Amino acid sequence: MVEEITQVPDGHSYSKLVGRARVKRQSDGFSASRAAYGNIPPPVDAFNVIYLSFVLGGMGFLLPYNSFIMAMDYFKMRYPLTPVVFDMSLVYIVVALLTVLTNNLLVETFSLNSRINFGYIMSFVTLIFVVVCEVWWEAWGTATSYTVNLAAVAVVSVGCTVQQSSFYGYTSMLPPKYTQAVMVGESTSGVFTSIVRVITKFIVNELRGSTVYFFTVSVSTVLTCFAMYHLIRRSDFIQFYIALCERGKTRITLEPTEDAGLIETNDTQYGILKIQTSPPPTGNQLSFANPAYEPSAPVPTYKVEDVVVRGRHTVTTSSVGLSALKRGIQARWEVTKATYPYMISICLVYFATLCIYPGVASEVVSCTLGSWMPILMMALFNASDLIGKMIASGARYWTGTRLVKGSIMRLILIPLMIMCVAPRHSPRFSAEITAFLYSVMLGLSNGILGSVPMIQAPTKVDDRHRELTGNMMTLMYMFGLAAGSLVAYSIENALGPIEDHPCSPVRVLVYPSVSASSLDGLFMPGSTTSTRFLSTLISTTTPNLGTIIDAANVTETSLL
Structure with a gap:
């Protein structure tokens, strides 16, 4: 049964209950207790304002990371022949995994609002720092700048991951479509940053500008996004569903000497449940232990409305010590048993995605499209991912087993995409349309198989475990991202240097007629060989290439 605990002056707890016999499961995964709070119907999301605000929330926590990735053309030009995209992706994912582990442990220590505010502030301050000090001012040399950018990605990862995990816990307390709204926002973030990057690249010819x-x-x-979150946070709609989940965390626990009796009143619809230490009630009192209380009984049925609970509180979040740890482990085990197919599925989906996106996908070379090729690959992935997540909102086909099978079958995309870049000098699939097709397939399947588990998992647990389920699903999501990112590094090392391709942007930038083999190993940070080689090369053969030779690396700043 579901109850709401409030305090009364005499120190007792007063609860409103809804009998379990009258609770029916609904198609959206919510119990009938979610259909009304007492006798009050749930507020209406007028004009889908709440839904759109959660779309913006999903945009807000992934937009900083997408901004770094979509600015890859700038970073690749600033740090030539370095695995900058792989490094940024790995740093973000590893820090995110550690952060989500910490957040999962502290989910009941800090309030939801505090965690989300913390994430927004971290992201906002770090992005301002990067755009002012690193991109506009270029305050450091190349080697130091590389480290500073990776540190900025790590800080952004902390803030964004706290937000992401908290938002999934947040929407797990709402109807399922709001979890889907957050995932649509994640994909919208990628599409939005792709469009903005294309527009700014068209409008401003100079790369740094x-x-x-x-x-x-x-x-x-x-x-x-931050402002929109605070505008809707105190709305009646949000407060209604959060209150339902909060009262779902309460329990009435009877001592062995106590008995619960349902006392009949003059009201034909309501009775009073009273906790007492006397023997089981008789006469016109009706005990819960009495078979006559069953709904199918021919006698009148009572809806429990008022409860007096003497001498103890029912909420456990404030208690500490071994008992609190035991309850936390038990709660997580219950969630795992109910949602393990969805955990496996979400982990496999994002493992496959990170194996090839953004690292391998950003290294597909096109002799026709040049530096536009990786940007278009990213844009296609993000657009198809958004479409997939919008389709997933009405998915009824997917069960836990089908999700796991689909996630396993999707692993075939890893070798297919690798063949678009391997071998470096002459890829198996060299046509741009093939790489675009695989990017669309990757994004579409990521959208569907990556969002359905997040939507369905919270509906498989009790209301009191919904926020915890959202956090644990985010944890498995991050495990998949981290494992995929590490495999992507192995793939990148096995592929060899990108300049082996005759149309590699880096090879064309340095010197078109230089053989690929002569460039191998020359551009590692700190290499004096690379500095002497390019200094001689630029001074004698390419006077129209304006460059700055740094003691630790080589940086191209402008093409005159």
């Missing part, structure tokens, strides 16, 4: 404008738009968007 276009990147400054790009990050400025990102900062403004994060601020907008």
